[in-house]
Amino acid sequence: xxxxxxxxxxxxxxxxxxxxxxxxxxxxxxxxxxxxxxxxxxxxxxxxxxxxxxxxxxxxxxxxxxxxxxxxxxxxxxxxxxxxxxxxxxxxxxxxxxxxxxxxxxxxxxxxxxxxxxxxxxxxxxxxxxxxxxxxxxxxxxxxxxxxxxxxxxxxxxxxxxxxxxxxxxxxxxxxxxxxxxxxxxxxxxxxxxxxxxxxxxxxxxxxxxxxxxxxxxxxxxxxxxxxxxxxxxxxxxxxxxxxxxxxxxxxxxxxxxxxxxxxxxxxxxxxxxxxxxxxxxxxxxxxxxxx
Amino acid sequence: xxxxxxxxxxxxxxxxxxxxxxxxxxxxxxxxxxxxxxxxxxxxxxxxxxxxxxxxxxxxxxxxxxxxxxxxxxxxxxxxxxxxxxxxxxxxxxxxxxxxxxxxxxxxxxxxxxxxxxxxxxxxxxxxxxxxxxxxxxxxxxxxxxxxxxxxxxxxxxxxxxxxxxxxxxxxxxxxxxxxxxxxxxxxxxxxxxxxxxxxxxxxxxxxxxxxxxxxxxxxxxxxxxxxxxxxx
Numbered sequence: 028x029x030x031x032x033x034x035x036x037x038x039x040x041x042x043x044x045x046x047x048x049x050x051x052x053x054x055x056x057x058x059x060x061x062x063x064x065x066x067x068x069x070x071x072x073x074x075x076x077x078x079x080x081x082x083x084x085x086x087x088x089x090x091x092x093x094x095x096x097x098x099x100x101x102x103x104x105x106x107x108x109x110x111x112x113x114x115x116x117x118x119x120x121x122x123x124x125x126x127x128x129x130x131x132x133x134x135x136x137x138x139x140x141x142x143x144x145x146x147x148x149x150x151x152x153x154x155x156x157x158x159x160x161x162x163x164x165x166x167x168x169x170x171x172x173x174x175x176x177x178x179x180x181x182x183x184x185x186x187x188x189x190x191x192x193x194x195x196x197x198x199x200x201x202x203x204x205x206x207x208x209x210x211x212x213x214x215x216x217x218x219x220x221x222x223x224x225x226x227x228x229x230x231x232x233x234x235x236x237x238x239x240x241x242x243x244x245x246x247x248x249x250x251x252x253x254x255x256x257x258x259x260x261x262x263x264x265x266x267x268x269x270x271x272x273x274x275x276x277x278x279x280x281x282x283x284x285x286x287x288x289x290x291x292x293x294x295x296x297x298x299x300x301x302x303x304x305x306x307x308x309x310x311x312x313x314x315x316x317x318x319x
Numbered sequence: 320x321x322x323x324x325x326x327x328x329x330x331x332x333x334x335x336x337x338x339x340x341x342x343x344x345x346x347x348x349x350x351x352x353x354x355x356x357x358x359x360x361x362x363x364x365x366x367x368x369x370x371x372x373x374x375x376x377x378x379x380x381x382x383x384x385x386x387x388x389x390x391x392x393x394x395x396x397x398x399x400x401x402x403x404x405x406x407x408x409x410x411x412x413x414x415x416x417x418x419x420x421x422x423x424x425x426x427x428x429x430x431x432x433x434x435x436x437x438x439x440x441x442x443x444x445x446x447x448x449x450x451x452x453x454x455x456x457x458x459x460x461x462x463x464x465x466x467x468x469x470x471x472x473x474x475x476x477x478x479x480x481x482x483x484x485x486x487x488x489x490x491x492x493x494x495x496x497x498x499x500x501x502x503x504x505x506x507x508x509x510x511x512x513x514x515x516x517x518x519x520x521x522x523x524x525x526x527x528x529x530x531x532x533x534x535x536x537x538x539x540x541x542x543x544x545x546x547x548x549x550x551x552x
Contacts, residue, residue, distance in 0.1 A: 198410065208399045
């Protein structure tokens, strides 16, 4: 019983981090129809910014906020300088661009920060919390990850559903031409969308790094799960990304806890194939709009 | 209100508009008529900045619109109403309407209510996604959404497309009222010439991207030869 509880709790925690990464992908896909393969290395770069500031003796929170700000700027810069140039060309071009950025960012990180894995501190320790005298398999840092992801998600939901800016952003994403006719500065909305996505990606990057090792490819294993989570959810739906992340996190945790940790990637593939064969559009795909 | 002078536009090697000139005077409904492919929609899209002009100029009152992006137009008092398919299906009816008013900053309850009063069928559907609306309701929504920006000039693209005659008559009657009561000016593009001429003050006939007639509406409707040749009724 205790093992099951710990496995499920660990799975949900892991799932929320996958969900944050998937959410970043969905934000970009929805607004610009680009799959951002460079999401992981962008988050890796900002995590290195945080690590560098921490090594300089700055407090954890300052370093984290600085990293998130860098993520925001990096996302905006990538959209304005690069993505915008190729977004009106052949469909494959943005894909090649983000794949290229994946390689370039990796190389840049290796040159600037070195290839050696460096340890990243855990803000709330790595000891299991004790509940009712029993130690459970969730650490203070895990709890922090859960709270951080929930706060980010809540903030995004509030932005998109409660504010005028969010309404403009959604309009630009759903129908850019009509949005322009109504006075929405679509280009600015897309830049903001990339910036926000990069910020959310940076959050997931830092949460994965907490209490663990950081190297230029430390995010690579998460990339696969983040992408699977986003596709499970339908790539279109933020709610889908979160549910996809949780389903995947729990499944991965159960498989590695009860079967073997070597089967984890296989399990993710099996879930992906199962979902896509039953619902090719993903779990939360919206039905096609009524034709009139 | 709107002056279009020698406007040319096209797509690649094809020229869709050949030096088209026309005016849409204040407080009047001006109809642009012609068959499919006459260049009507290209004209509207070029005027509203969605499609680049090759030459010529467009002025709204005394302000030149040349080279301005489409997103600047609603702020200047000109709203482009796309065909009924131009509702943002994923947003609710109310969100579509509010979006139209954001050009002036925040949208007050009064603004929303004023437009909802014009289109009673939209009231009970305000919280539904716009994708669930019927064709006639969608047409009401795109017009209402444009009115949220309090425009002085409406550019209307084929408001009768795919709608039952009864609904078309309703929508045209509403336009007539808006022009009479609020001094709105309308540039109406229509393939349905009979309905358009019944509501318009003035008609401009396009054929293969050129103006072939520019006359008062009743004068056009009375010209049998022109009607048979270009307007199909």
